[in-house]
Amino acid sequence: MTLKGTTFNQQVAKLQLEKIADLVVEENAPLAPLTRMHAGGPADILAFPYTPQSAALLVGICRQENWPLTVLGKASNVLVADQGVRGVTLMLSPSLGGITKDGAKLTVGAGVPLYEVSAFAARHSLSGFEFAQGIPGSIGGAIFMNAGAFDGSMSKVVVRTRFIGASGDISEIAGDEHDFSYRHSYFSVRPDTIILETELLLEPFSSVLIYEKMAELAERRYKTQPLEMYSAGSAFRRPEGYFAGKLITDAGMKGYTRRKAGVSKKHAGFIVNYGGASAHDILQIFRDVRRAVFEMEGVVLEPEVRLVGEWEDDPFNMSDDR
Numbered sequence: 127m128t129l130k131g132t133t134f135n136q137q138v139a140k141l142q143l144e145k146i147a148d149l150v151v152e153e154n155a156p157l158a159p160l161t162r163m164h165a166g167g168p169a170d171i172l173a174f175p176y177t178p179q180s181a182a183l184l185v186g187i188c189r190q191e192n193w194p195l196t197v198l199g200k201a202s203n204v205l206v207a208d209q210g211v212r213g214v215t216l217m218l219s220p221s222l223g224g225i226t227k228d229g230a231k232l233t234v235g236a237g238v239p240l241y242e243v244s245a246f247a248a249r250h251s252l253s254g255f256e257f258a259q260g261i262p263g264s265i266g267g268a269i270f271m272n273a274g275a276f277d278g279s280m281s282k283v284v285v286r287t288r289f290i291g292a293s294g295d296i297s298e299i300a301g302d303e304h305d306f307s308y309r310h311s312y313f314s315v316r317p318d319t320i321i322l323e324t325e326l327l328l329e330p331f332s333s334v335l336i337y338e339k340m341a342e343l344a345e346r347r348y349k350t351q352p353l354e355m356y357s358a359g360s361a362f363r364r365p366e367g368y369f370a371g372k373l374i375t376d377a378g379m380k381g382y383t384r385r386k387a388g389v390s391k392k393h394a395g396f397i398v399n400y401g402g403a404s405a406h407d408i409l410q411i412f413r414d415v416r417r418a419v420f421e422m423e424g425v426v427l428e429p430e431v432r433l434v435g436e437w438e439d440d441p442f443n444m445s446d447d448r
């Protein structure tokens with residue numbers, strides 16, 4: 127198979143990658159069940175690294191052979207194309223795990239789910255990570271996106287991050303170098319970087335009060351978000367001076383449904399898959415919502431969800447593709 131100036135042979139790739147220790151490699155692997163959106167096609171090659179070294183070796187081979195490489199954390203913020211993902215998909219969660227503690231500092235593997243870190247911190251009487259308990263991503267994906275909720279965000283707790291850089295070497299950045307701002311980080315503008323591990327600095331606090339806060343936040347989330355549905359969380363970024371959910375409600379799109387996808391009736395900011403929707407059906411909801419909000423409110427909504435795999439040009443255009 128020839129891909130944009132590179133030759134990718136799936137069997138050759140599988141044989142070569144299978145030689146790497148601590149790496150699990152699958153061929154033609156369905157991605158839909160691994161994503162929170164529950165849609166989309168297979169990965170030619172899907173690999174789970176159990177050590178930073180195995181991830182680095184895989185990345186080195188992909189770059190040397192010029193094979194397309196896609197990185198996923200826990201796939202809670204992505205929409206995978208129906209045609210799937212060509213080349214190699216490196217999925218870091220849950221395999222690239224591990225949490226160690228040194229005083230109030232936690233060192234966490236990129237693939238560790240956020241809820242596991244919140245639970246670990248609470249158990250060790252460390253506060254500052256309660257906000258992340260209900261976000262269904264991995265540490266790596268949360269740093270990439272600068273995930274946040276309620277009064278917390280990754281920018282407040284991350285102090286140092288190790289990653290595979292564009293050169294293929296393992297590097298690290300600290301403090302302000304993370305360049306965190308709203309759903310933005312050093313990594314989100316450098317698609318050639320792969321987060322391996324991070325250090326979080328938390329604060330000693332009463333375990334009981336931490337658990338109380340986590341329970342309160344979980345209840346707030348449960349009451350306001352369609353957690354029982356397939357979705358990728360907030361579909362759109364918060365436009366300056368507005369709330370996406372309110373704009374979508376005001377444009378009459380709350381509860382809007384087309385085929386097997388739609389806008390949640392519980393939270394207009396969430397686009398949901400009612401079960402069995404194609405990625406194309408889901409993308410069409412994004413387009414319909416963007417068009418309605420632009421026509422009714424004059425605001426252009428920018429997607430927060432990331433597209434993965436083979437998509438047409440300008441996929442989020444506002445056309446009505448019946």
Ligand SMILES: Cc1cc2nc3c(=O)[nH]c(=O)nc-3n(C[C@H](O)[C@H](O)[C@H](O)COP(=O)(O)OP(=O)(O)OC[C@H]3O[C@@H](n4cnc5c(N)ncnc54)[C@H](O)[C@@H]3O)c2cc1C
Nearest residue numbers: 199200201202203263264266267268273274275321358359
């Ligand atoms: C029900 C629900 C509620 C949500 N609530 C919130 C919320 O309150 N706040 C919030 O901010 N988000 C929320 N989200 C969105 C999502 O969970 C977060 O953005 C999360 O941080 C994504 O992490 P992930 O591991 O799933 O990343 P993925 O979806 O796997 O990937 C997202 C992006 O990060 C990149 N990436 C992932 N891991 C790495 C890595 N190790 N190195 C380099 N790049 C990487 C991917 O290439 C991709 O571009 C919610 C989602 C759902 C489904």
